[in-house]
Amino acid sequence: MPKTTVKKRTPRTKSKADIARTIDMMTAQYGPFEHEPRLPPTDEMVFTILSQHTSDINSSRAYRRLMERFVTLDEVAAAAIPEIETAIAPGGLAKIKAPRIKEVLNRVLELNGSLDLSFLREMPLNDAKAWLRQLPGIGPKSAGIVLSFSLGMPAMAIDTHIYRVSQRLGVIGSKVSVDKAHDILEEKVEPEEVFNFHVSYINHGRQVCRAQRPLCPECVVGGLCPSRNKFISKADLATLAAQEEQDLAGTRGAPIPHVPQS
Numbered sequence: 001m002p003k004t005t006v007k008k009r010t011p012r013t014k015s016k017a018d019i020a021r022t023i024d025m026m027t028a029q030y031g032p033f034e035h036e037p038r039l040p041p042t043d044e045m046v047f048t049i050l051s052q053h054t055s056d057i058n059s060s061r062a063y064r065r066l067m068e069r070f071v072t073l074d075e076v077a078a079a080a081i082p083e084i085e086t087a088i089a090p091g092g093l094a095k096i097k098a099p100r101i102k103e104v105l106n107r108v109l110e111l112n113g114s115l116d117l118s119f120l121r122e123m124p125l126n127d128a129k130a131w132l133r134q135l136p137g138i139g140p141k142s143a144g145i146v147l148s149f150s151l152g153m154p155a156m157a158i159d160t161h162i163y164r165v166s167q168r169l170g171v172i173g174s175k176v177s178v179d180k181a182h183d184i185l186e187e188k189v190e191p192e193e194v195f196n197f198h199v200s201y202i203n204h205g206r207q208v209c210r211a212q213r214p215l216c217p218e219c220v221v222g223g224l225c226p227s228r229n230k231f232i233s234k235a236d237l238a239t240l241a242a243q244e245e246q247d248l249a250g251t252r253g254a255p256i257p258h259v260p261q262s
């Protein structure tokens with residue numbers, strides 16, 4: 001008898017409505033979040049280079065030192081690489097970052113005639129992304145940070161926390177690359193929710209859905225998570241099932257408030 005092959009079904013990813021629910025639940029847990037523009041766009045771009053592979057404290061210190069030493073980014077663009085390197089030394093990897101900063105600034109000058117990138121705000125999102133992506137060393141995450149945090153556009157900037165939480169929750173497929181995830185998530189998250197998505201998913205990834213041993217029994221979106229059973233003990237699963245039954249019957253007391261972990 002011929003053998004029948006059973007095709008493995010690819011698990012379905014979450015609908016827009018379910019993703020919106022996860023954003024609402026996490027925003028209620030960790031928010032509300034205020035959206036305040038941080039730096040002008042070109043400064044934000046330089047800051048993203050300074051923040052690669054280092055802490056926020058170190059990158060802020062390096063940016064401050066750079067701007068104290070040169071005052072304007074036009075001066076940075078014209079400076080000798082060793083001088084930039086000395087100024088940004090507190091941020092680490094100065095030997096790699098200094099030539100990168102000089103190169104990207106000079107490319108912006110070549111293409112735009114000035115270092116003012118505010119014109120991107122007037123472009124359709126995909127064109128603005130493509131404009132930034134043509135610059136050396138600017139990938140989807142850096143472009144997303146400049147467009148969303150500086151210019152308030154609904155661009156995704158996916159870091160390791162957002163990527164991990166999105167995969168575990170089935171918002172994106174397990175084999176989707178981080179670059180591709182930017183485009184998929186921009187399709188699936190409503191533009192006015194992109195900022196809340198970004199901040200709430202990062203908070204969730206840092207505090208609860210950690211890379212190692214996520215705190216699934218405390219998870220506010222655990223009921224929507226297809227990965228929960230992978231990380232949770234049988235005892236915790238039984239407790240959660242009992243609690244969910246009590247919730248349905250309306251007999252459980254007020255939930256214990258979540259205490260953020262550092």
Ligand code: SF4
Nearest residue numbers: 209216219222225228
């Ligand atoms: S249930 Fe666990 S794996 Fe799923 S999102 Fe929550 S913490 Fe992450």
